Amino acid sequence: MSEVVRQHPAFKYMRKQFLPHIWCPGCGNGLILAAIIRAIDELGIDIDETSFVTGIGCWGLTGNYINADWLHTTHGRALPMATGLKLMNPKLKVFALTGDGDLAAIGGNHFIHAARRNVDLITICSNNMIFGRTGGQVAPTTPEGKYASTSPYGNIERPFDLCRLAEAAGATHVERWTVMHPVPLTKAIKKAIEHKGFSFIEVLSPCPVQYGRKNKFRNPSVLYNWVKEQSVSIKKAQDMSEQELEGKFIIGEFVKKENIPDLSAQLLKLQESFENKS
Amino acid sequence: MRISGRQFLQGNEAVVEAAIAAGCRFFAGYPITPASEIAETMAIRMPQEKGIFIQMEDELASLSAVIGASWAGAKAMTATSGPGFSLMQENIGMAVMTETPCVIVDVQRSGPSSGQATRAAQGDLMQAKWGSHGDYELIVIYPNSVQELYDKTIEAFNLAEKYRTPVILLSDEIIAHMRENIYIPETLDIIERKRPRPEDKEHFLPWKPDDDGIPPMAKFGDGFKVMVENNTHDATGRTNQTDAALHTQLINRLCNKILNAKKDIVKTEGLFLDDAELVVVSCGCVSRSALEAVKMARQKGIKAGYFRLITIWPFADEQLIEVAGATKKMLVAEMNTGKLLREVKRVVDPYGVQVNHLPKIGGAYHTPGEILASIEKAVNENE
Numbered sequence: 167m168s169e170v171v172r173q174h175p176a177f178k179y180m181r182k183q184f185l186p187h188i189w190c191p192g193c194g195n196g197l198i199l200a201a202i203i204r205a206i207d208e209l210g211i212d213i214d215e216t217s218f219v220t221g222i223g224c225w226g227l228t229g230n231y232i233n234a235d236w237l238h239t240t241h242g243r244a245l246p247m248a249t250g251l252k253l254m255n256p257k258l259k260v261f262a263l264t265g266d267g268d269l270a271a272i273g274g275n276h277f278i279h280a281a282r283r284n285v286d287l288i289t290i291c292s293n294n295m296i297f298g299r300t301g302g303q304v305a306p307t308t309p310e311g312k313y314a315s316t317s318p319y320g321n322i323e324r325p326f327d328l329c330r331l332a333e334a335a336g337a338t339h340v341e342r343w344t345v346m347h348p349v350p351l352t353k354a355i356k357k358a359i360e361h362k363g364f365s366f367i368e369v370l371s372p373c374p375v376q377y378g379r380k381n382k383f384r385n386p387s388v389l390y391n392w393v394k395e396q397s398v399s400i401k402k403a404q405d406m407s408e409q410e411l412e413g414k415f416i417i418g419e420f421v422k423k424e425n426i427p428d429l430s431a432q433l434l435k436l437q438e439s440f441e442n443k444s
Numbered sequence: 445m446r447i448s449g450r451q452f453l454q455g456n457e458a459v460v461e462a463a464i465a466a467g468c469r470f471f472a473g474y475p476i477t478p479a480s481e482i483a484e485t486m487a488i489r490m491p492q493e494k495g496i497f498i499q500m501e502d503e504l505a506s507l508s509a510v511i512g513a514s515w516a517g518a519k520a521m522t523a524t525s526g527p528g529f530s531l532m533q534e535n536i537g538m539a540v541m542t543e544t545p546c547v548i549v550d551v552q553r554s555g556p557s558s559g560q561a562t563r564a565a566q567g568d569l570m571q572a573k574w575g576s577h578g579d580y581e582l583i584v585i586y587p588n589s590v591q592e593l594y595d596k597t598i599e600a601f602n603l604a605e606k607y608r609t610p611v612i613l614l615s616d617e618i619i620a621h622m623r624e625n626i627y628i629p630e631t632l633d634i635i636e637r638k639r640p641r642p643e644d645k646e647h648f649l650p651w652k653p654d655d656d657g658i659p660p661m662a663k664f665g666d667g668f669k670v671m672v673e674n675n676t677h678d679a680t681g682r683t684n685q686t687d688a689a690l691h692t693q694l695i696n697r698l699c700n701k702i703l704n705a706k707k708d709i710v711k712t713e714g715l716f717l718d719d720a721e722l723v724v725v726s727c728g729c730v731s732r733s734a735l736e737a738v739k740m741a742r743q744k745g746i747k748a749g750y751f752r753l754i755t756i757w758p759f760a761d762e763q764l765i766e767v768a769g770a771t772k773k774m775l776v777a778e779m780n781t782g783k784l785l786r787e788v789k790r791v792v793d794p795y796g797v798q799v800n801h802l803p804k805i806g807g808a809y810h811t812p813g814e815i816l817a818s819i820e821k822a823v824n825e826n827e
Contacts, residue, residue: 250512
């Protein structure tokens with residue numbers, strides 16, 4: 167390792183003994199991890215005051231690399247486990263890291279309910295539009311017509327719009343970015359850390375090995391460029407027709423509601439009402 | 445404030461009051477008959493005790509939240525019945541693998557599937573032990589009265605904390621909905637979680653066991669930077685899924701920390717065993733009728749004995765073998781088609797004991813008269 171790598175500013179937050187990471191060449195997950203660490207560093211947060219709860223999947227392995235308390239849960243259950251952890255210790259900044267299959271398929275019910283309850287969690291979904299870790303099966307986020315090992319003739323189902331879903335379910339902070347937007351992504355995570363309530367950050371994170379190969383993206387840069395080309399800012403999207411927006415990824419801040427009490431605040435209020443009586 | 449002295453409580457209420465006395469401050473659950481009174485009473489009591497009650501979206505989420513809360517340092521519990529218990533099985537395995545103390549109450553009702561929602565059964569005896577995939581041991585306790593529901597709920601929390609394991613408290617529709625007078629002593633023995641020493645923070649190995657086979661449990665947020673990995677992991681918490689020796693060593697430790705402590709864990713009750721020609725074996729609600737039937741048999745001059753499993757798992761092999769050595773016949777009475785029978789036969793068959801069976805399903809418990817008739821039939825057989 168060169169001197170420069172050894173002194174990388176991210177290392178003080180990392181279990182660098184576990185590097186190199188296991189993600190494939192061209193995977194976007196490392197870029198999201200970098201954004202998380204930058205956000206923590208820039209806000210000057212003590213890593214011991216954070217906890218990471220992750221689901222099953224490639225993105226769920228992120229806990230290995232951040233030198234903080236980490237709960238690696240069963241598939242789909244990151245959000246309810248994070249809910250229990252957060253409610254019992256509201257001082258912790260609890261990150262729930264979950265992939266699109268983990269969050270939107272097996273854990274879909276937990277997703278809408280965590281949003282509805284406005285649990286003060288920093289939920290970061292790495293969306294690669296496929297089940298990457300299990301070998302490239304179709305996900306609830308796979309675009310219509312795209313190929314996966316379980317949609318060999320093209321996906322005949324329509325995908326979820328996770329941000330709109332979170333918004334409808336009651337999330338008080340919702341943003342979507344791609345890994346090609348490291349600066350606004352870091353800013354979004356910083357906002358999520360400081361937000362009191364359920365933050366949902368969806369990050370489009372291309373998977374060249376499972377998604378790219380099956381959908382004729384010759385190499386990672388072709389896939390990355392496609393994701394970037396399909397991305398439209400939320401401002402620009404306002405002036406576009408439904409037809410023009412077909413198949414596009416809208417990026418930006420969808421929701422930022424202040425002054426809606428999070429669940430921990432509500433529970434504390436309830437507990438205090440009994441203190442005053444006694 | 446916990447209640448004490450003489451109390452007139454429903455079984456499900458007794459579980460709640462005992463949980464509070466044991467230090468439980470987190471409850472997550474989902475409504476289900478016949479366990480709902482536990483959630484309803486928790487909803488009233490938890491905020492009064494500075495605890496957390498949350499009704500989750502399903503049973504998967506309920507046990508998930510309990511596991512999360514346990515890592516935040518809480519004594520935590522959930523309660524359910526058969527269909528919900530089925531949904532919890534994967535996370536029971538997670539609690540075993542991550543050595544997360546928690547208590548899961550299963551108020552048994554008739555199955556399979558939705559079955560008879562409001563009727564009692566003892567159909568979950570096997571599921572409580574074998575429900576999750578893979579090889580594991582855990583602790584399952586099955587009281588038979590409101591008093592014992594109180595006492596054993598406290599014991600369930602104590603064992604969960606001591607052995608860092610999920611503990612299943614089996615109940616059934618009959619004892620859960622029954623009201624009885626109970627006595628709650630002023631002082632109770634409460635076991636607290638074994639914590640790592642702050643001075644060990646720098647080089648803490650979260651999965652390195654002490655001599656008792658149990659590692660101390662760090663609390664999230666205390667700076668120990670624990671890796672709680674539900675995949676096969678080494679002492680640091682790092683997963684390694686290809687090392688057969690590591691997996692074997694981990695699973696054997698998880699099993700042996702329970703099996704090697706059977707003397708501390710396993711509780712049974714025996715009455716009229718000294719001269720018994722036939723011993724009625726039962727557990728839970730059925731044992732109440734069984735004891736009555738044994739007393740009726742004694743009045744008729746039949747040398748009947750009574751043996752009850754309080755701990756269902758790990759199974760009371762040693763205690764049952766002792767009974768088998770002093771009797772010729774056993775009668776297993778249970779509200780299923782033969783779950784307890786299978787286990788009793790496994791243990792006592794080598795001792796030449798003839799085992800009769802009195803199963804009953806459909807929701808109604810055995811009357812003492814029914815058990816007495818089976819006792820008489822069994823005693824008169826082959827004579």
